[in-house]
Amino acid sequence: MNSLTPERITEELQSFQSRLARGVQALTEVGEIETGVSSRDPVYQEDKLVLYRYRPRVAEPHPVPLLIVYALVNRPYMMDLQEDRSMIRGLLDAGLDVYLIDWGYPDAADRRLTLVDYLQRYIGHCVDYLRERQRLEAINVLGVCQGGALSLCFAALQPEKIRNLVTMVTPVDFHTPDNLLTHLIRHVDVDLLVDTFGNPPGQLLNFAFLSLSPFRLAGQKYVEVMDILDDAPALKNFLRMEKWIFDSPDQAGEAFRQFAKDFFQHNKLVKGEVVIGDRRVDLHNVVMPVLNVYADQDHLVPPAASRALAECCGSRDYSELSFRGGHIGIYVSSRAQREIPPAIADWLLAR
Template sequence: MTAAGAHSSPENPTASYIEESVEWLQAAAAPWSPSPSRCLVADFGLCQLYRYPALVDTDTSTSTIAARNVLFIVYAMVNTASILDLRDKLSIIQRLQWLGLTIYLMEWVPPQSSQSNIGLAEYLEQSLHRCVEKACQDSAADRLNLMGVCQGGVFSLCYAAMYPERVRSLVPVVTPINFHTENDTLSRWVRYVPLDELMVSGMNIPGQMLAQVFIMLKPMSLSVKKYLDIAKRSRQGTEDAEIAETFMAMEQWIHNTPDQPAACFKDFVEKFYQQNALYHSSLHLAGRAVDLRQPNIPTLNIYAKNDHLVPPESSKALQELIPAHCYHSLEIPTGHIGMFVSQKSLNYVPQAIADFIRQV
């Protein structure tokens, strides 16, 4: 008989397989590295411009790159553009390269405290406009096909309205247009953020604070559930190295949320989320009217059917603003991030983009 109160604790199987799965995942963690084919074209301080050359030569009759084979990508300031080139088999950029497109990617540089007072209009002038001009020079193209992702899609649409002579076609992807749709949880939150209380002289908006906001939109599935799911896979013996490497690459991307330039962030929230100025055609930047009804630029609007960050209704509102003969759309049965990492999307979206810009 054992001593009073003494007993052997039964093994906790749940804790055991979670510990095992943690070891499995930690072993798969590796720093992100971009495609070896990319090279730096220009560094403008606020942003950097990279070129990813086509991996298939489609311009055999000339030494220059045909405009139909050049795609300029504008990503959002939130998170990083590495999601577009996450891993060898999960890279929408690589898929586009293999379709014969030369890609120019504008990457935002995390802001310094000295840049906290730069507003949205100045940011776009000093970054996006300069990168487009440089990409035109580098590719010998007069106009570019612009693909914008989420907030970057908003930037690309604004740019096209301000500089239509530089834009050949537009491909906004998971891009919000009407920021006041009924099922837009993020918008309902952001509309009532006391922006002045967030603004501290010489300080930017912490990226980790924004990361937590995005997680709280789907707290269970974006936190507890995904860890239990991956632990379950480990327990079932499906410890495939590729599964673990992809999971950890996604985790690193999710939590690598750079700080946001304070004045630019404030301008964006006020003009788009609070005033809904883009949708109401009342937006002005750098003294220019930003009216999407004016430029006649062929547009392929790609949105995700199950998007919890940018509801489909928000993206589809673009059809109300762009001339009918210029508007084309494509709905993909995936979520916001699935647009760039799900195999179904990767097997279809890059080809649709390539076909569209070559038919313009």
């Protein structure tokens, strides 16, 4: 710092202030932030759930539909954020017939929804709808993050309905030493939380994510955005991501209670102790081909948490795909667009 003079710092501060003044103006002029770029049609609806079919981008898409089961804790448009950052577009371009469950935003009427509702009713009905629509015994499923854990439970309970299962950044062992989310929730009185709120607020979950890296996620990025305020497309990309980050649905109370306690606090999934209704989830029943995709720098779902699946699932055709990047990069980085959808499509088309 011995070459950094007070005059130079003053100059930089003045320049920052004038960029800030211009930037606030640019932010007011940026207009509506659109998310979700691929054309899609709703094909099935139940309560707040909507099942969408994305319009195929090849003349004859693969006959076995691919159902994407996204997490409950964020909105699924992360999979289709913008034209050049869309996992879904990549899957469509590779010839797949893609469907996605949008869980919607739970409200007070949903506080009693349990994991039985999410698994047997919602996922079950979407799977059956697609099986009937395509006249197939079984379909392909891509479970993402928490949606991957739900997909594993469904696949263990009704393996005959899943032809191939892809899990992406999916936690299986929630007690690996580097699991920061488990670390944060370990001492939370989940019963008190659910009994107090009914539906735990999305903002609270969002706080947990921000608290993992506050100086970068809640500080530095707002200083860095000053550099792109004159660049409308870059600014829109930033705002699109901001919209997604803070778009955290409240969680249906009873489902959250079981997920937080059984999966995070007691690590029952990997132990084969999760019970859905009156049925135990035994991952050894996951006998269909499995592709487990994880990110090697994932700070939310550490690789070891995902790779634990190798030891406990019953599939004889189990493979892994490691992505060099983090939990968000695997959806939106340009390398992810080049690597992940084609790899998933190749794996599915070969089976």
